[in-house]
Amino acid sequence: MSDVKKFSRRDVVKTLATIPVLGALGYGVLKKIDSQKKKVYNIADDLGLNLYDEPELISSKGGQTIRLGIIGTGGRGKYLLEAAGFAHPDTVKHWRDQFQINKSDTRYGDYMGQDDLNIEIRGVCDIFDVHAEQALLSASNAAKATSLDEVSPGVTRYRNYRDLLKAPDIDAVIIATPDHWHAQMGIDAAKAGKHIYIEKGLTRTVEEAFALRETVKETGVVFQLGHQGRQTASFNKAKQLIDKNILGKISLIEVCTNRNDPNGAWVYPIHPEANENTIDWKQFTEPTKHHPFSAERFFRWRCWWDYGTGLGGDLLTHEYDAINQVLQLGIPHSAVASGGIYFFKDGREVPDVFQSVFEYPERDLTMVYSASLANEHYRGKVIMGHDATMRMENKLEIFPDNRSTQYRKQLDAGLISSNQAMITYEPGRNTLDGTTSATEQYFASRGLLYTHVQGKRVNTAHLHIKEWLECIRQNKQPSCNIDQAFEEAITAHMATIAYRENRKVYWDADKEEII
Structure with a gap:
C-alpha cells in the first residue's frame, strides 16, 4: 500500500489558488465544508449537557381533597381561579x-388539559359585588362547562375575609387582593390555621414583611408566594447550566421591565357598575389612609403609595425572583434608585420610569433593574459572566465571550x-402561540404565562398552585416559601425606600434591618 500524503487546509487553498477559474469556486466548497462542520459541532455534547432532560412532574393523583377559599376575585384572582381549574x-x-375561529388560539385546549387538582372552592370573598358574583359561578364550575345557571350550594360568598377564615370547611386560602391587605390577611389566615397562597409583592411595608414571616413560621402553615416563574422550564434550566459554571465568573446582571400601553401602566378599565353601593370602600381603605370613594383608586390602586409599592414592589419582583431562583442571591448589601413620572401624568404617585442598582459585594456582582412604562423596547434578563452571557426568558440563549478562557480553543x-448562541434552550419551540393582547405577549415572552412540560403547554400559575397543594398534602416547603418571599420583599422595599428618600440604603444582615 502506498503512502497517502495528507494536505492541510493551507495546502488546499494554495493549490486551488493556482487554478484561476476554479480557485474561488473550490475555496467556496471548502468554506461550505467548514460551515457544515460547525453545524455538526455541538458544544453541549462537549460539556456533557442534556438540555432537554425534564424533571419528574409533581403528582396530582391521590391525597385528600383540599377545600379552598379565595380572597380577592378581581383580575388576578379571576386568573388564579382559572389556573386552579x-x-x-x-x-x-x-x-x-375563539379556537374555532383561530386554531392557533390554544387557550381552550390548554385549560381543558389542565390536571384536576383535587380541590373544592368553598368560599369566595370580594368587596365588589360584581366580582364576587362572577367568582361564585367560577367556583361552581369544576366541570369546566360553558354554561351554568346557578351557584353550587357548596360555595359561600363572604363579604368580610375574617368570616371566611372562621369557616371550618376551608383548609387553605388564596389571597389576591391589593398589596395593602396582604400582610394582615396573611397573618390572620396563618393564625386561623389556613395554608396560604398569596400574590406578589409580599407586603406594602418593611414592618409587615417581618410580621408576616414571624407568624407563618410560628404557625407552621404551608406558604407560597405567587411567583409562578418558579415553574418556568427555561428558568430551571438556567439554574442547572449556571450550577455547571457554563458562564464562568458572573459579575453583572441586567433585568428590565418595558411596556408601552395604558393597561401595562396599570390604567385598568373602570367597571361601569362600580359605585359606593357595589363596593365596600370602608373595608378597602381600612389598613391605610382613608380617602373619599374613588373608583379610579379602587381599580388602579397600583398607582398610589397607599395601596402598593409601584414598579419596585410589583414588576421588579418578577425579575428579581427569577434571578434569585437561579443564583440564590438573597438580600442585597445595598440599593440605590431613581426615576420619576415622565409620561403618565394622570395623578399617580408612583414613577412610570424607574431604575435600581443592587450590590452584592460578597458575590462580586451587581444587579441592575430598569423599567419604562412608555416604551416596549425588548431587553430581557441578561446574566454576564467572564466566559459567556446568558439571555434568560422563555427562550434561553448563551453566547460565548470573545475573551473567554473556558472556551478559548x-x-x-x-x-x-x-x-451566535452556542447553547439554545426553548421548550415547546414548535408550538403555536395563542396569546392575543400586548400584555399577554409581554408576560408570555418572559416565561410568566405558560411553560412547556413534556411537550405540553401549561399555565405556570397552574403549576405553582399545584406545587403548593402537594406541599400541603405532604407537609413540605414549596419553591417560593416564606423565606424566599421575605428576600423578595426586603429587596423590593430597599429599592422603594432608596427612591422615595433619595438615598443609598443598606441591609444589615446581622441585625436584619434596613439602614
Missing part, C-alpha cells in the same frame, strides 16, 4: 369559540462565535 363559564365558552477553532 375554575374558569367562569362565559370565559370557557369564549375560549372555545473552540473560539480559536471557529467552532463557536460570540455572534
Whole structure:
C-alpha cells in the first residue's frame, strides 16, 4: 500500500489558488465544508449537557381533597381561579369559540388539559359585588362547562375575609387582593390555621414583611408566594447550566421591565357598575389612609403609595425572583434608585420610569433593574459572566465571550462565535402561540404565562398552585416559601425606600434591618 500524503487546509487553498477559474469556486466548497462542520459541532455534547432532560412532574393523583377559599376575585384572582381549574363559564365558552375561529388560539385546549387538582372552592370573598358574583359561578364550575345557571350550594360568598377564615370547611386560602391587605390577611389566615397562597409583592411595608414571616413560621402553615416563574422550564434550566459554571465568573446582571400601553401602566378599565353601593370602600381603605370613594383608586390602586409599592414592589419582583431562583442571591448589601413620572401624568404617585442598582459585594456582582412604562423596547434578563452571557426568558440563549478562557480553543477553532448562541434552550419551540393582547405577549415572552412540560403547554400559575397543594398534602416547603418571599420583599422595599428618600440604603444582615 502506498503512502497517502495528507494536505492541510493551507495546502488546499494554495493549490486551488493556482487554478484561476476554479480557485474561488473550490475555496467556496471548502468554506461550505467548514460551515457544515460547525453545524455538526455541538458544544453541549462537549460539556456533557442534556438540555432537554425534564424533571419528574409533581403528582396530582391521590391525597385528600383540599377545600379552598379565595380572597380577592378581581383580575388576578379571576386568573388564579382559572389556573386552579375554575374558569367562569362565559370565559370557557369564549375560549372555545375563539379556537374555532383561530386554531392557533390554544387557550381552550390548554385549560381543558389542565390536571384536576383535587380541590373544592368553598368560599369566595370580594368587596365588589360584581366580582364576587362572577367568582361564585367560577367556583361552581369544576366541570369546566360553558354554561351554568346557578351557584353550587357548596360555595359561600363572604363579604368580610375574617368570616371566611372562621369557616371550618376551608383548609387553605388564596389571597389576591391589593398589596395593602396582604400582610394582615396573611397573618390572620396563618393564625386561623389556613395554608396560604398569596400574590406578589409580599407586603406594602418593611414592618409587615417581618410580621408576616414571624407568624407563618410560628404557625407552621404551608406558604407560597405567587411567583409562578418558579415553574418556568427555561428558568430551571438556567439554574442547572449556571450550577455547571457554563458562564464562568458572573459579575453583572441586567433585568428590565418595558411596556408601552395604558393597561401595562396599570390604567385598568373602570367597571361601569362600580359605585359606593357595589363596593365596600370602608373595608378597602381600612389598613391605610382613608380617602373619599374613588373608583379610579379602587381599580388602579397600583398607582398610589397607599395601596402598593409601584414598579419596585410589583414588576421588579418578577425579575428579581427569577434571578434569585437561579443564583440564590438573597438580600442585597445595598440599593440605590431613581426615576420619576415622565409620561403618565394622570395623578399617580408612583414613577412610570424607574431604575435600581443592587450590590452584592460578597458575590462580586451587581444587579441592575430598569423599567419604562412608555416604551416596549425588548431587553430581557441578561446574566454576564467572564466566559459567556446568558439571555434568560422563555427562550434561553448563551453566547460565548470573545475573551473567554473556558472556551478559548473552540473560539480559536471557529467552532463557536460570540455572534451566535452556542447553547439554545426553548421548550415547546414548535408550538403555536395563542396569546392575543400586548400584555399577554409581554408576560408570555418572559416565561410568566405558560411553560412547556413534556411537550405540553401549561399555565405556570397552574403549576405553582399545584406545587403548593402537594406541599400541603405532604407537609413540605414549596419553591417560593416564606423565606424566599421575605428576600423578595426586603429587596423590593430597599429599592422603594432608596427612591422615595433619595438615598443609598443598606441591609444589615446581622441585625436584619434596613439602614
